Amino acid sequence: MSIASRRTHEATPSRQASLTGTRIFLGGQALSVLGDGFALLAVPLLILELTHSALAAALAAAPRTVGYLLVGFVAGAVVDRIDPRRVMFLADCVRLGAFGLITATAAAGTADVRSVLLLAFLASAAGAFFECALSVTVKDCVPPEKLLRTNSFLESASQLSLVLGPAVIGALTALVGLQGALLVNTATFLVSLITLPGLRPARRNASGGDAPALLRGLLRDIRAGLAFIRADRTLATLTALQAAVNFTLGVETLMVFFSRDILGLTVGQTGIAVAAAGVGGIAGVLVAPAANRKCREARLVVLAVYGVACAVLAMTVVTSLWTLCAANFVLAAASTCASVVMRSLRQRITPRELLGRVTGAARVVSLATNPLGAGLAGIAAEWLDGPRPLFAAAGLAMLAAGCVASRSGLRNVESAVPSPELPSKK
Structure with a gap:
């Protein structure tokens, strides 16, 4: 041998x-x-x-x-x-x-x-x-x-x-x-x-480095991570798109109110509608790998955002339990598909030594915008005497966000490769 x-x-x-x-x-x-x-x-x-x-x-x-x-x-x-x-x-x-x-x-x-x-x-x-x-x-x-x-x-x-x-x-x-x-x-x-x-x-x-060096350089490292996101067009676009989608998805918190007070569904029927979203979430992540074989990650993210937007727009004409279940299913499937593809694309294009900071920043942004959107949606629903106009506005806003992303930072992303300014280690 x-x-x-x-x-x-x-x-x-x-x-x-x-x-x-x-x-x-x-x-x-x-x-x-x-x-x-x-x-x-x-x-x-x-x-x-x-x-x-x-x-x-x-x-x-x-x-x-x-x-x-x-x-x-x-x-x-x-x-x-x-x-x-x-x-x-x-x-x-x-x-x-x-x-x-x-x-x-x-x-x-x-x-x-x-x-x-x-x-x-x-x-x-x-x-x-x-x-x-x-x-x-x-x-x-x-x-x-x-x-x-x-x-x-x-x-x-x-x-x-x-x-x-x-x-x-x-x-x-x-x-x-x-x-x-x-x-x-x-x-x-x-x-x-x-x-x-x-x-x-x-x-x-x-x-x-050692603990003192870690503490001294922590703030500098955080700034470096944020600067990298801003400098990389694809990452900046992904982060902004995720923030916009999570902000507009604040209207999702009105679902129980919409089900009970607008559609007149029972508590049990409302639970079925909520469960439909859970099933849709599972379907979305299972479909994502197969969908990625048909189109590149950036395009799949935009298509998934369009799917979320269409599901939210459909809420404006929902009149029954089963149409609400269908809209919830599509909304959850598209949003989880977009989320998992964004995460994978972010892992692939971010240098390993910056991935923790980029992941943390993206997660903070996604968590921060959703409660703000939910609060504003709740206030607006009181003024408008119902959430249907908010569903329409949120859906149109998401369509616009997806369109802007597809024509700017995600337009020419043919493959996910590390940025040449700071190559990842091998």
């Missing part, structure tokens, strides 16, 4: 072990994502049990958004400086500890609203670090041609968690009590921790 063939033969088990570790990690992440779906109902249920206040239960969702908005930029900069596997490990430890304390205090009868909300905020902030690190890790572990398929797999698990998570927690609460349901929620983050050791070592970033 020649030296070359011997090296190839000896390298195969190593590559196979790396591939196995990646698959175990991705499978673990898909399972642990259920924790997010569980927490959507578990934490509000606990707050409601403690306070018997509908307002307090509604506010229980706030830490999830506020946590990411406060640390999203910093999380991206930190991930770009140190090993993302270490970031994910520490983030999972924090989330496991936070939900573990919530579960323990609830079981002991010592939980109070302030501590539960504080721990939920801490878990959400750790989640921001984890998501940024996950984006970088996926780029490290997955070949460029498989990024969209991998992101679709992870996003399908996320969408499934939104459908199954509340249902599973509701069933567990009925069977074993709220404390048992909280314990299952906590265990999902333990699954994520267990799958991390199998990952191959991450490539080190050039900007790594």
